[in-house]
Amino acid sequence: xxxxxxxxxxxxxxxxxxxxxxxxxxxxxxxxxxxxxxxxxxxxxxxxxxxxxxxxxxxxxxxxxxxxxxxxxxxxxxxxxxxxxxxxxxxxxxxxxxxxxxxxxxxxxxxxxxxxxxxxxxxxxxxxxxxxxxxxxxxxxxxxxxxxxxxxxxxxxxxxxxxxxxxxxxxxxxxxxxxxxxxxxxxxxxxxxxxxxxxxxxxxxxxxxxxxxxxxxxxxxxxxxxxxxxxxxxxxxxxxxxxxxxxxxxxxxxxxxxxxxxxxxxxxxxxxxxxxxxxxxxxxxxxxxxxxxxxxxxxxxxxxxxxxxxxxxxxxxxxxx
Amino acid sequence: xxxxxxxxxxxxxxxxxxxxxxxxxxxxxxxxxxxxxxxxxxxxxxxxxxxxxxxxxxxxxxxxxxxxxxxxxxxxxxxxxxxxxxxxxxxxxxxxxxxxxxxxxxxxxxxxxxxxxxxxxxxxxxxxxxxxxxxxxxxxxxxxxxxxxxxxxxxxxxxxxxxxxxxxxxxxxxxxxxxxxxxxxxx
Numbered sequence: 001x002x003x004x005x006x007x008x009x010x011x012x013x014x015x016x017x018x019x020x021x022x023x024x025x026x027x028x029x030x031x032x033x034x035x036x037x038x039x040x041x042x043x044x045x046x047x048x049x050x051x052x053x054x055x056x057x058x059x060x061x062x063x064x065x066x067x068x069x070x071x072x073x074x075x076x077x078x079x080x081x082x083x084x085x086x087x088x089x090x091x092x093x094x095x096x097x098x099x100x101x102x103x104x105x106x107x108x109x110x111x112x113x114x115x116x117x118x119x120x121x122x123x124x125x126x127x128x129x130x131x132x133x134x135x136x137x138x139x140x141x142x143x144x145x146x147x148x149x150x151x152x153x154x155x156x157x158x159x160x161x162x163x164x165x166x167x168x169x170x171x172x173x174x175x176x177x178x179x180x181x182x183x184x185x186x187x188x189x190x191x192x193x194x195x196x197x198x199x200x201x202x203x204x205x206x207x208x209x210x211x212x213x214x215x216x217x218x219x220x221x222x223x224x225x226x227x228x229x230x231x232x233x234x235x236x237x238x239x240x241x242x243x244x245x246x247x248x249x250x251x252x253x254x255x256x257x258x259x260x261x262x263x264x265x266x267x268x269x270x271x272x273x274x275x276x277x278x279x280x281x282x283x284x285x286x287x288x289x290x291x292x293x294x295x296x297x298x299x300x301x302x303x304x305x306x307x308x309x310x311x312x313x314x315x316x317x318x319x320x321x
Numbered sequence: 322x323x324x325x326x327x328x329x330x331x332x333x334x335x336x337x338x339x340x341x342x343x344x345x346x347x348x349x350x351x352x353x354x355x356x357x358x359x360x361x362x363x364x365x366x367x368x369x370x371x372x373x374x375x376x377x378x379x380x381x382x383x384x385x386x387x388x389x390x391x392x393x394x395x396x397x398x399x400x401x402x403x404x405x406x407x408x409x410x411x412x413x414x415x416x417x418x419x420x421x422x423x424x425x426x427x428x429x430x431x432x433x434x435x436x437x438x439x440x441x442x443x444x445x446x447x448x449x450x451x452x453x454x455x456x457x458x459x460x461x462x463x464x465x466x467x468x469x470x471x472x473x474x475x476x477x478x479x480x481x482x483x484x485x486x487x488x489x490x491x492x493x494x495x496x497x498x499x500x501x502x503x504x505x506x507x508x
Contacts, residue, residue: 059453081459089457095450098344108342111335117328156454252449 007248009068010035010164010195011056016065018051025051027219029065033197035163038190040206040227041199042312043216049199052216056197057089060214067292069164085113088162088194092169094153095294096141102128102152103137106159113160123308126156131185147178154185158194165189171205180222183209207308215312227308234314235306238264239275239284242300253294257287272300336436336455336465340472349476357480361487364426373400373408382411390489417495423488424505437473442473 005040011033018026026048033039054060056067058080067074071085097105106127110120128134131151136144144152150170157165167186171179179202183195186209190196200206213230215223223230243250247266250273254261260279267274277284281303288301306314331338373380383400400408446452455465492502 030467058457079459079461084459085458087457089454091450091453094449095454097339097451100339104339104342107331108335108339109454111331111338112455112460114459116332133443 004029009033010037010070011039011197012068012071013056014066014068016052016055017063018048018055018060018061022182024150024219026055026062029219029221029292030224031214031221032224033195035070036190036193037193037211038186038198038209040203040210040213041197041216042201042203042206042213042308048219050214052221053089053166053197053199054091056164057087057166058084059089060293085160086163088157088165089161090153090157090165090167090170092172094150094170095143096149096153098140098142101138101140102133102144105141105152106155109156110159115160123161127159130158130188131155132181141251145178147174147181150174150182151185154182158189161290163193163195165194167196169199169201171200179205194304203244203309203312204307213308230308230311231305234311237277237279237284238304238306239277239287240300240302240304241273241275241298243256243271243273244297244299245295247273249294250291250296253296257290260287277303334464334468334471335460336468337472338468340468341475344472344475350479353476353480354483357483360480361484362423365419365487368415368422372415373412384409384411412494413496415495416491416493417455417497418490420488420495423484423491427481427484427488430508431477433478438474438477439469442469458465 009032011031012032013029016026016029017024018029029048029052029255031052043049051060054071055062061076069086072083074080074083081222092163095306097108100108103124104241106124107120110123115123125134128137131154133148133155134150136148141149141152154167154170154183157167170186171182174182183205186196186198189208196209198206207227210227214221214227215225222319240248250271251264254264254275260277260283262278263277264275277287279287284303291298291301327338330341371381373383380400385400403409443452446455456462489502491497
């Protein structure tokens, strides 16, 4: 299954604002998500992520501003049927109909989106295979585990092959195995050409999946950039060193490279040091060579970048709206 | 054949098919049939209790006789017996009253019960968050509403449908005119 996508932004909002009485949940947001991207939306609870997603999903009317989905203007107080067919929305509580079985549940939504036979049965089989629930097709929904229910909800969200997938906290409350399975499904959907917006507090998952991120704080979108750009701007390079010798000798040698070494911290335990490094990969190779030549008995020399979680905490975007 | 009909129904109104699939399950149908038949039995038992017995002095369903006594006063009213010693019961009146009660009760149950079930269903869907999914689908709201109207009270419709034979039977033995019966069904 590969979807056809047009070039240009999949999502574009202009001065998007949502106010509930005196409370501004989303404030003047200009969002830009390119076609085929996996966009991670992060921010503290109450920052306005869910409201923003609900507006994009047409579940909420904006107070002010405009939304364009694949260049098409979302009109207020209109059915917007054409746009709705392009959207798949999975809310954080993924409600289900517990009186139906898996197949009937998906069949119902396929019919709501006007999928006719034989396409409908084919799509049902495809999405069940995609989310790994083929064996459970006749099972009542009440008998499914939390992870299975989550994947069934995702299957429902993609049954009509939307171009834009809006996932609000899709992995909250899932165990590590269920999260891994969920990530694999998201990757498959990305490969199929869907544009995906995910809000999540599990930043390690977002770092693995996303191509770009947005950070919300107090209803404002304070960052809207590619993940690569974010890492380039804000992630410090780290080198993890372990030695069999004394830490003093290692630290003395690091002081000789003060132009490239911003600082270091000694980690508790096995003579490990985390070095904050400013140089290029070539310069890190020079550092390694000089440490060996200085007779430091290194057992580990591992280059890494600060992860998304560290960057987010460093940015100090902790204000709710 | 049945599958084709289900397929056609689902294509015409997906919401109706969903409601039927969720409700028309074996145990639900059995329970509905039991409740409906038990309600009919209770209604008939209630009317049965109004029939005269040898001990009872009077009843709306017997011919009452009042005798003038010698001292100028009259006796208490009493049901008249036929030549075989059995009390003469006005069965057409009894069945006609059963018919009238059913004609009043059934639409009342249908309207109050149907509206109640719809409201409960919509409140539950709203609370669970599933109503949002229906709203976000490209289906026209009229289709959804029609599906809900026909589908949500389907077990109530079934229970009421089981009253129809008793209703028609009571009309027949209550000597109710065909036009009166037709009026009720048209209404």
